[in-house]
Amino acid sequence: MLIEFQNVSKWFPHSTGRQLLRTHIARWFGRVHNEPFYALRNVSFRLQDGESLAIVGSNGAGKSTLLSLAAGLTPPDEGKVVVNGRIAALLELGSGFHPDLTGAENLVLNASLLGLSKRRTNELFDRIVEFSGIGEFIDDPLRTYSSGMIMRLAFSVAIQCEPDILLIDEVLAVGDASFQEKSREALVSFRRAGKAMLFVSHSPTAVQGMCDRAVWIDHGSVMMFGSVNEVLDAYQGRTVLQQGQ
Amino acid sequence: MDSQTFGSDYLVWNGDYIFLIRNLVEKDFKVRYRNMSLGVLWSLLNPLIMMGLLTFIFTKIFAQPSDRNFPLSVLCALVPLNFFTLAWVNGASSILENATLIKRVPVPRQVFPVASVLSNCLHLLIQIVLLLTIILVFGRGVNIHWLWLPLLWGLEILFVMGLALAFSALNVYVRDTRYVIESTNIVLFWLVPVFYSFALIPVRFRGIYQINPVAALVLMMRNVLLEGHAPLGSTLIRLAIVSVAMFGTGLFVFSKLKNGFYARL
Numbered sequence: 453m454l455i456e457f458q459n460v461s462k463w464f465p466h467s468t469g470r471q472l473l474r475t476h477i478a479r480w481f482g483r484v485h486n487e488p489f490y491a492l493r494n495v496s497f498r499l500q501d502g503e504s505l506a507i508v509g510s511n512g513a514g515k516s517t518l519l520s521l522a523a524g525l526t527p528p529d530e531g532k533v534v535v536n537g538r539i540a541a542l543l544e545l546g547s548g549f550h551p552d553l554t555g556a557e558n559l560v561l562n563a564s565l566l567g568l569s570k571r572r573t574n575e576l577f578d579r580i581v582e583f584s585g586i587g588e589f590i591d592d593p594l595r596t597y598s599s600g601m602i603m604r605l606a607f608s609v610a611i612q613c614e615p616d617i618l619l620i621d622e623v624l625a626v627g628d629a630s631f632q633e634k635s636r637e638a639l640v641s642f643r644r645a646g647k648a649m650l651f652v653s654h655s656p657t658a659v660q661g662m663c664d665r666a667v668w669i670d671h672g673s674v675m676m677f678g679s680v681n682e683v684l685d686a687y688q689g690r691t692v693l694q695q696g697q
Numbered sequence: 698m699d700s701q702t703f704g705s706d707y708l709v710w711n712g713d714y715i716f717l718i719r720n721l722v723e724k725d726f727k728v729r730y731r732n733m734s735l736g737v738l739w740s741l742l743n744p745l746i747m748m749g750l751l752t753f754i755f756t757k758i759f760a761q762p763s764d765r766n767f768p769l770s771v772l773c774a775l776v777p778l779n780f781f782t783l784a785w786v787n788g789a790s791s792i793l794e795n796a797t798l799i800k801r802v803p804v805p806r807q808v809f810p811v812a813s814v815l816s817n818c819l820h821l822l823i824q825i826v827l828l829l830t831i832i833l834v835f836g837r838g839v840n841i842h843w844l845w846l847p848l849l850w851g852l853e854i855l856f857v858m859g860l861a862l863a864f865s866a867l868n869v870y871v872r873d874t875r876y877v878i879e880s881t882n883i884v885l886f887w888l889v890p891v892f893y894s895f896a897l898i899p900v901r902f903r904g905i906y907q908i909n910p911v912a913a914l915v916l917m918m919r920n921v922l923l924e925g926h927a928p929l930g931s932t933l934i935r936l937a938i939v940s941v942a943m944f945g946t947g948l949f950v951f952s953k954l955k956n957g958f959y960a961r962l
Contacts, residue, residue, distance in 0.1 A: 464960045471961050473873040524803045526959035538711065539803065547801040552728045561720045565802050567712025 454617065454648050455505075455522060456498040460531035462517055462672075463488035491517040493672040494531070499665065504649040506659035506680055508687050509669040515652045518669065519619050522650055537616025537647075540566050551595035555586055555605055558594055562609045576612055583638070584608035585631060604631055611638045618642065621652045656684045710805050717804070721812035726819055740823045744775045751892045766923055769836050773922055774891040774915040776824045777850075781857055781911050782882040784817035788861025789868050789878055796962040806955045807948075810861040818854060825850070832922050842921045845928055849921075849936075853914050856940040862947030866954035869961050889915055907932075910939050 465488060492514045499505055507515045520526050521533050523541040548565050549558045559580060563573040581590050584604045586597075594602060610618070618639075639662060643649065653659045659666070659680065666683035668675040676683050733739055752768045791813040792799065792806065799806060833839070868874040888905065889912045890898070898906060906912045913936045917928035 471870055471872050473871050476871060520800070520959065525800065527956055541801060541803065547797045550724060550728060552731050553724060557724070557727070561724055564713065564717040564720045565798065565804050567710055567804075568716075569713040570716040573716070 454499050454501055454503070454536050455650070456532075456534040457495050457518075457521075458532040458534070460492060460495045460521060460528045460533060461490065462492040462514075462521060462526070462529050463490045465489070490672045492521070492528075492669075495669070495672075495674050496531075497665075497667055497674065497677045499648060502643070502646040502648060503665055504643060504651060504663040506663035506666040506684075507650065507652045507669065508654075508656065508659070508666060508684065509675075513669045514672040515669060516621060517672075518667075519621055519650060519652055522617075523619050535617065538567065539617045539619060540610050540613060540615030541619040541621075549594055549602060549606065552593055554593055555590040555597065555601075556581075559590075559605060559609055562606065563613055566610065566613045566615075568613050580608045580612045583612055583634070600628065600631075607635055611635065611642065615647070617648045617650065619650045656688055660684060710803055712804070714805075714808065718808055718812045718815065721808065722816040722819070725813065725816035737823055740820050741827050744772060744779060744824055744827065747775050748772045755892050766836070769832060769923060770894065770919060771892055772828055772831060773918045774889060776821070776828050777853060777914050777918065778886065778889055778891065778911060779824065780817060780821040781853065782885065783820070784814045784857045785860050785864070786875075786878055786882070787817060788813045788857065789864035789874060791861070792865040792869055792958065793872075793962070799958055800962055806958060807862065807951060810865040810951075811858060813865075814854065814858045814861045817857075821850070821854075828922075836923065837925055840921075840925045842925065842927045845917070845921055845933075849914055849917055849928070849933075852936050852940040853910070855944045856910050856936075859940070859943030859945070859947030862944075863950040866951045866958075869958050870954065885909075885911060888912065891915075895919075907935070908939075910936055910943075 495514075495518065497505075507518055509515050517526075519541070521528055522535060523539055524533075524535070525541075548562050550561075553561070556577075559577070560573055563576070563580075564570075568576070581587075584601075584607075586601060586605055589597065589601070597605075639649065643662070649662065651659050651663055663680045665678065666680040666687075667677045668683050668687045676686055730737065735742075748768050748771050751771045756767060788810045791809040795809045798804065799809075864874055864878060888909060890906070895906070895912075895916055913932050917932060917936075920926055920928045
């Protein structure tokens with residue numbers, strides 16, 4: 453068993469937008485009522501070894517919160533999340549990049565953020581650069597890169613740093629057609645190696661070939677958990693129905 | 698394969714801390730100096746300008762009984778004070794500045810304030826080299842008590858790191874924290890004996906200075922560098938206790954608040 457959610461709930465206070473002194477003072481005097489907002493409500497599912505999971509649902513359904521909980525970025529307020537193995541999150545590629553550093557410097561920094569040791573980074577360096585296809589530009593500052601190049605570099609670091617579980621938040625449309633093909637192949641061989649992916653996507657066709665299971669979330673609750681085809685059919689049926697109304 | 702359960706405690710990251718912190722410090726340093734044509738020279742210019750200015754004002758305008766050591770005495774205070782104010786302000790904003798990383802990468806949050814203070818230590822080092830060079834050229838030269846200096850600076854770094862940890866976490870909850878720090882730093886400039894000597898302070902006010910770790914440090918640096926004797930034992934012990942306590946408090950406050958970062962960033 454690789455990932456298990458047991459009755460997990462997560463809520464956020466409503467007024468988290470502005471962390472100012474007056475907000476806190478107003479709260480002490482009871483002027484602001486904090487009804488918690490449930491991002492996830494009583495979510496349970498369990499992935500077997502090497503199974504990949506697609507997470508579908510409309511905007512604001514709680515998909516990204518689920519991914520953050522699996523990545524250990526924030527603790528659940530109720531229930532338990534169990535994860536076996538090292539996780540690399542591909543949430544928003546390039547979060548750790550700085551435009552004034554060179555591609556190579558950003559590569560090393562990103563690898564260390566993902567938990568790689570100095571030795572391992574040096575060993576993987578050439579392979580990451582080669583996979584990214586950045587070539588001789590690797591020693592230029594990142595601000596001279598196109599957005600496609602930045603995405604390619606970030607994806608290459610994450611996929612080459614050998615995580616056990618990969619969390620992906622809508623990022624597969626990276627780079628040109630040939631790089632997309634290459635990253636697709638990398639993900640397929642990643643799966644063949646018995647490793648798992650958690651895959652958030654709005655586009656059902658993108659996840660169909662990549663995942664075994666799917667969970668459909670709506671307003672923080674699980675609508676359906678099952679094989680990827682069943683769940684996607686039901687989800688799409690529901691979407692079409694809503695559009696017809 | 699190690700199993701992780703995220704209940705109340707979460708975020709297990711089995712990476713290489715030293716490698717990560719080194720990379721973060723290097724990033725800070727490179728980013729700052731690549732955008733300056735004169736590079737490290739600016740780090741040296743700032744305290745020299747302040748020293749010249751204060752020397753002019755307090756020897757020519759508010760002419761005090763002239764002390765040949767006045768410029769050196771000012772520099773002994775400016776170097777630790779500059780480091781303290783900058784490291785505190787930068788450290789306190791480090792969590793907010795790295796908000797995207799904190800929401801995306803399960804890296805231990807403590808590394809950001811720690812790396813921020815350490816990267817300021819590089820500037821401190823540059824300014825220390827400047828200070829010691831000037832002391833060697835114009836002052837009394839080396840004496841055996843210089844061996845105390847690494848300990849003194851080490852304690853200051855520990856103290857600032859504690860502050861940076863506590864305030865970087867508080868800053869996430871109350872964004873006004875930044876202004877509190879900036880105001881405190883202005884007060885500190887006047888409450889640290891930068892351009893006056895400790896002997897000038899009336900006895901009834903000395904208590905205020907004795908609980909101020911930056912003032913204590915300035916005092917002891919002048920003991921060693923200008924007067925050529927060992928720092929006062931009681932002051933040193935007090936500084937050590939305050940610094941270790943501040944560091945502990947910082948770690949404690951940080952660990953209490955860090956679980957709420959995700960929802961508030």
